[in-house]
Amino acid sequence: MPKPLGQVKVLDLTRVLAGPYCTMLLKELGAEIIKVEVPMIGDDARHFGPFKNNKSLYFMSINHGKESISINLKTEQGKRILRELVQQVDVLVENFRPGTMEKLGLGYELLKELNPRLIYAASSGFGHTGPDSQKPAYDMLVQAMGGIISITGWPDSPPTRVGMSIGDITASLFTAIGICSALYQREHTGQGQKIDVGMLDCQVAILENALVRYQVDGVPPKPLGNRHPTITPFQAFKAKDDYIVIPVGNDNLWKIFCQAIGREDLIEHEQFLTNKLRTEHLETLIPLLEAEIIKKTVAEWSDIFERVGLPHSPINTIDKVMTNRQILARNMIVEIEDKDVGAIKIAGNPIKMTSIEEETTRKPAPEIGEHTDKILKTFLGYSDEQIAELRQEGVI
């Protein structure tokens, strides 16, 4: 079986993270990604660290397997090439500030005339409508604006950012859902459509029960460090050498836990009989538990908890993540072989499907314009002479 998007062609005008991560997902699902880059300069992320041998691993890790065509969209000929390409593809993805495509004369309203089947997906900071749609966005900004920072961290610490770009990544995921659903719908309607995803909107969409918690008591939820808001004990404890996460999710596990740490006396203690009681008395309970957990190392506790069937986890640093047996068994660490950098490990595809055969390697990311000639020839039938001329004129 071919991959699910095996016949889908995507014209990718995105830069940096939210857009390229989205088209990377589409690539993993089998789509052909034609990345449009500014000649000589390319995607901004080519200039973002970390670097190895002067190449951006940041760029490489989210643009593998894409093909790059360089086009100067400020020239008339460049715009013409783009319009021609639009007629040959199924999907266009862009993450410019709203209105940029219109200023270039390449807005959705014009492009859909050229290709009514086009699915046009725009990923932006604040979406294409509303009073603040024109403002610049950064991941950190939408994390602050959308509320996630207000519920992450410690009550007495400065504001704490989620340690990865959750603003960009979730926008990528929602955009990919929109694109795939529009592809499905097009099979019935024959029509494309526009998809408009704002990073800030996505931050609100993932707040989960924080919105309703606020409506019950009128108090904005606060950060809780690492403990669960309503289940106790369910947090990281300091062991002799490092922290260990112990989620005691129900009363049965509570008994197993008390036995495992040698505090059977707590099981029938009237203040700790139910989860509700344990949460009410957590300020009494947690110090009692801390006093026990500190006595042994994470490895020692892991052995004990493993034997009695109690869930637990160390706080894995990235090196441990990359060697975790389950993560490796799931093929979640794959390798790129880049001609300049050598072998680099990146994350694999978490969507395991019958139609996607697992592969342990990925193709490298393209150089700027590496596939310009190939794309102009195969998609648009340009001749070598025409291409040479366009190159001389600085169009490609």
Place this chain on the structure above:
Amino acid sequence: MPKPLGQVKVLDLTRVLAGPYCTMLLKELGAEIIKVEVPMIGDDARHFGPFKNNKSLYFMSINHGKESISINLKTEQGKRILRELVQQVDVLVENFRPGTMEKLGLGYELLKELNPRLIYAASSGFGHTGPDSQKPAYDMLVQAMGGIISITGWPDSPPTRVGMSIGDITASLFTAIGICSALYQREHTGQGQKIDVGMLDCQVAILENALVRYQVDGVPPKPLGNRHPTITPFQAFKAKDDYIVIPVGNDNLWKIFCQAIGREDLIEHEQFLTNKLRTEHLETLIPLLEAEIIKKTVAEWSDIFERVGLPHSPINTIDKVMTNRQILARNMIVEIEDKDVGAIKIAGNPIKMTSIEEETTRKPAPEIGEHTDKILKTFLGYSDEQIAELRQEGVI
């Protein structure tokens, strides 16, 4: 135009968060969701707080608009009903521990014989393969195991959990992408397939550049509080009354920022000329900036930064999020009118598409088995007598 998944029927066997959030997304895209619940007990999340008038708002906020049929899957007749329903739907989603469906005699291999077009999506903690696939998972556990906790928080603080269930939510999003792409593919192949998404895998997939950062210097990335790893200044600063996020993303903004805070002298300072230099000397630079920002309130700085076009944001708490003008303009806060609870506000759909007309309300979540009779009649043609008998026998 109908919604993109307007003709899609989903049999939803999921509980708690990762599964129900996924089928909520499918519902927003137009799918019909038939939620299968244990008679009398229902989805575990019905018993999770926050509560209002004895009803779980947690449950309500992610199950709105679904229809509920109660079936006791431990009875032979219950299994038969499920097998009959499988033949009438496009998609089945479950988030049991791997092997549970097989033990019930309802594994994918059997179900696909009944309906070769069935798209069977399993969302689980560790996926359906690998040495740890049978272990129980919680959001907190996969956050710890997958590395995100190791890069979130402060260098000197205890481990910090991301303040929402990023393990569940990202698994939902990846599963929804898999389902939509499989629906698209089925239009060409006529065949369904199995999708297998593990929460832990998804945590690895969203680590972004942390994996490659580690490979450059061999040092596992550490939490950085709220600052950007490679751009400076790009963090939250303490103003007179609260914190404000100031992302100075390029050299031009650096000049504007220095002028706005009355420190033009820093613009040409040899230690701070470029972003690279500012990041190298951040321990010198940040205290100088902190000394200025503390002098005015967040509102005062916001006015100043607004005038000069410098990006900035307060740390919005949930109450501020729910009244933010852009978030409201984007219809990202919608309302449910529940007969017992009254009006409750929840997050809207961040996937804005031509084919989805914005609606400011959502239907309430179902009671356990509220639609049992309707579904048995319309999907399977059961008579009132048959239904009464099944109810008496405790099957539904």
